[in-house]
Amino acid sequence: MTQLASARWPGIARAPRTPLRARIARAILRPAVNQVPVRLTFADGRTWGAGGGDSPEMRVVRPKAFFARLGADTKIGFGEAYMAGDWTTGAGTDLADLLEPFAARMATIVPVPLQKLRGFVDKKLPHHQRNSVHGSRKNIEAHYDLSNDLFAEFLDPSMTYSSAWFESAEQDLEAAQMRKIDAILDDADVGPGTRVLEIGSGWGALAIRAARRGAKVTTITLSSEQAAFARRRFAEAGVDVDLQLVDYREVTGEYDAIVSVEMIEAVGEEYWATYFATIDKLLAPGGHVAIQAITMAHHRYLATRNSYGWIQKYIFPGGLIPSLEAIDRTLHEHTSLTVTNRRSLGRHYARTLREWRDNFDASWETIKTQGFDETFRRMWEFYLAYCEAGFRTGYLDVFQLSIAHRPLPNDEGFG
Known part of the structure; x- marks a missing residue:
């Protein structure tokens, strides 16, 4: 690794020196991987794993x-080792195909007695990644302000960075993204004259779609790069959209419809109540809310909620994926809102991620001219493949949730 790359990636340039932990990691990994239909191969010809030659x-x-990396921090070290080139895929093996069997056994691959020790080894979210008003801005900038040109190389022309909803195997990604957006707007009952608040602007695709329905759209973001891009798109599309560079906690007014696509993952558990209470406060009587949220099973959320992993360190600082149960509980305890309908798009996200990764790989020669190095390439490949494997196996899911005010007792016929 060059001196410049070493300065940019200090945690990757040199493996930790923890010989005892390395031996422990080796002792734990071998029996664990021998239950998984994969092959771990070493230069000396040794092979671990339950998989055959294919x-x-x-x-x-x-x-x-x-x-050494695995022993120093299992949850982060595995991904860092891929970034560093300490391990890679064999010839003819796709990264997501390799990660899928591990994702399918995420809850069981570590023996139960050792799982009880996770509280001693898990690291908590660093204080600087807390999603306070100031912290949220820094966390969002760390990912979404990387480069508009980077995202343009692997997203579809609409620049939509969330799960699509494919109607068929033949439908292209852009059309599937528009189908997803239309479903969100339909669920929120967005039409002519609707006062719409979008929490999390992205690069403006949903706001444009809503404005073209005749809605009065306000959209908010913390990313200055996204804001500049979206404003140009609004002008080119000839739509009137009020884009504000503010935190959701700073929004005022009243809205008939509130929409938010894959934003809750960046809110942080500490602020879920504030997030939904803010939506509750801003929603007009009879209004509708539609959000798209990545989720995981409740038992996995409980097991991981207090730990700090590779995705949080390198991709989404401050992020945490909720469960449907956690969302329902937060709504019940802190708002007058309730979920009225849900639609799973998990398998569609696996395909979306695969198309993004294919686009990223095909565009790498262009991307690297923007100043991104080989370590970044491996990091981004691991991120996209890791997530794809999670959605393939159902370890992760993504839902479109319709939310509204809970009916008053009179509405239910009680008095």
């Missing part, structure tokens, strides 16, 4: 560094 291959290039 199973996905994980090729361990630098065993000493690999086990």
